[in-house]
Structure formats: C-alpha cells, structure tokens
Amino acid sequence: EDKVVQSPLSLVVHEGDTVTLNCSYEVTNFRSLLWYKQEKKAPTFLFMLTSSGIEKKSGRLSSILDKKELFSILNITATQTGDSAIYLCAVVIQGAQKLVFGQGTRLTINP
Amino acid sequence: NAGVTQTPKFRILKIGQSMTLQCTQDMNHNYMYWYRQDPGMGLKLIYYSVGAGITDKGEVPNGYNVSRSTTEDFPLRLELAAPSQTSVYFCASTERLAGFTDTQYFGPGTRLTVL
Numbered sequence: 270e271d272k273v274v275q276s277p278l279s280l281v282v283h284e285g286d287t288v289t290l291n292c293s294y295e296v297t298n299f300r301s302l303l304w305y306k307q308e309k310k311a312p313t314f315l316f317m318l319t320s321s322g323i324e325k326k327s328g329r330l331s332s333i334l335d336k337k338e339l340f341s342i343l344n345i346t347a348t349q350t351g352d353s354a355i356y357l358c359a360v361v362i363q364g365a366q367k368l369v370f371g372q373g374t375r376l377t378i379n380p
Numbered sequence: 381n382a383g384v385t386q387t388p389k390f391r392i393l394k395i396g397q398s399m400t401l402q403c404t405q406d407m408n409h410n411y412m413y414w415y416r417q418d419p420g421m422g423l424k425l426i427y428y429s430v431g432a433g434i435t436d437k438g439e440v441p442n443g444y445n446v447s448r449s450t451t452e453d454f455p456l457r458l459e460l461a462a463p464s465q466t467s468v469y470f471c472a473s474t475e476r477l478a479g480f481t482d483t484q485y486f487g488p489g490t491r492l493t494v495l
C-alpha cells in the first residue's frame with residue numbers, strides 16, 4: 270500500500286524561528302513529490318520535486334528530496350505569523366495518475 | 381480564467397438524503413480529482429478521471445459516484461448520506477503532458493455536514 274507520512278503532526282514556534290517539516294514515503298512507483306500550503310481554504314502549490322539533492326527555493330521556503338532515503342524536507346526560515354497553516358506533502362504515483370497525501374503538519378507561529 | 385469552481389460552498393444534509401457536488405474547470409485539463417478532508421487530516425482521494433468518459437476509484441470511493449461527460453465538469457454524487465460523510469470536499473484538476481506537470485489546482489471546497 271502506498272503511504273506518505275509527515276512529521277511532526279503539529280508544531281508551535283515563535284516568530285523568527287526556523288522550522289523543518291518532514292515527509293517520508295513508501296510508494297510502488299515514484300514520479301514526483303509535491304508540497305502544498307493550506308490556510309483556511311484550498312491547498313496552494315509550493316514546490317514540486319522530482320530529482321534528489323536539488324533544492325527548490327521560494328523566498329524563505331526551501332525544499333529538498335532524497336530519493337534514496339525516501340523523504341523530503343520543507344524548511345521555513347525567519348518564520349512569520351502568516352506562515353501559520355497546514356503543510357501537506359503528496360507523492361505522485363507513476364502510471365496510476367493520482368496523488369497520495371500525507372496527514373499534514375499543522376504549523377502555528379506565535380508572535 | 382476562473383480555474384476550478386465548486387458549488388455549493390456549504391450544505392447540511394439529513395441522513396439518507398442525496399445530493400450532487402458540482403465541480404467545473406475552465407483550463408481544459410484532462411485530469412480531475414475529488415478528495416475529502418476530515419478535520420485534522422490530509423486529503424483522501426475519492427474518485428478521479430483521466431478524461432471525458434473515464435473514471436476510476438480512489439482510496440475511499442464507497443458511498444459516492446461520479447461521472448465525466450465533458451472535459452469541464454466532474455460532479456460527485458452522494459446517494460444515501462451518512463454522518464461519516466461529514467467532511468470538506470475538494471475538487472482538483474491537472475494537465476499531464478510529457479514533462480512533469482503534476483501541479484494540481486484545487487477548488488475552494490464544499491463543507492458538507494450530515495446530521
């Protein structure tokens with residue numbers, strides 16, 4: 270069974286801290302890994318990762334994939350209260366045309 | 381482009397009632413998906429479609445039905461609503477090309493409560 274596990278499930282930090290969110294996966298046929306940010310409504314796309322070791326960056330957010338150890342991390346530096354959200358990791362299964370989502374990490378940034 | 385639109389935004393059903401959640405996308409995407417998200421959980425795939433006339437079950441299809449008569453529309457039908465179907469439902473679409481274009485575009489969601 271294809272599985273995506275995120276940790277921690279919940280994280281509370283102070284504004285300005287740096288956080289690392291984890292996503293590990295066990296899937297039959299990996300195609301790509303996606304990170305989403307979900308605030309009050311629909312998830313919004315952050316990154317897509319397909320190759321090991323290549324960091325994707327967008328402002329204070331960055332992400333990297335390790336296809337040998339089957340995990341990805343999402344880093345957020347100098348956190349702000351606007352970063353408070355649920356962060357979802359999903360793996361695209363090659364040939365199956367579908368995504369498998371992790372449970373999400375609920376990140377709360379306190380001022 | 382409106383992207384992915386869903387109606388209704390909210391709905392309360394009684395046990396045993398039926399309803400259809402509507403989803404429309406105007407991006408000419410081939411692939412469309414229905415997910416449900418329970419409180420504090422990630423998204424679980426209910427059904428998906430790789431093109432008009434083609435649908436397939438996801439992880440949690442029981443109690444639901446779908447159809448895909450056009451590229452734009454992908455309605456989700458609940459025939460006999462049960463309290464376990466209380467959830468937020470998201471529709472999404474994506475366009476798969478030869479390259480890695482796996483980004484899914486999500487609708488705003490439908491919050492369904494079954495009492």
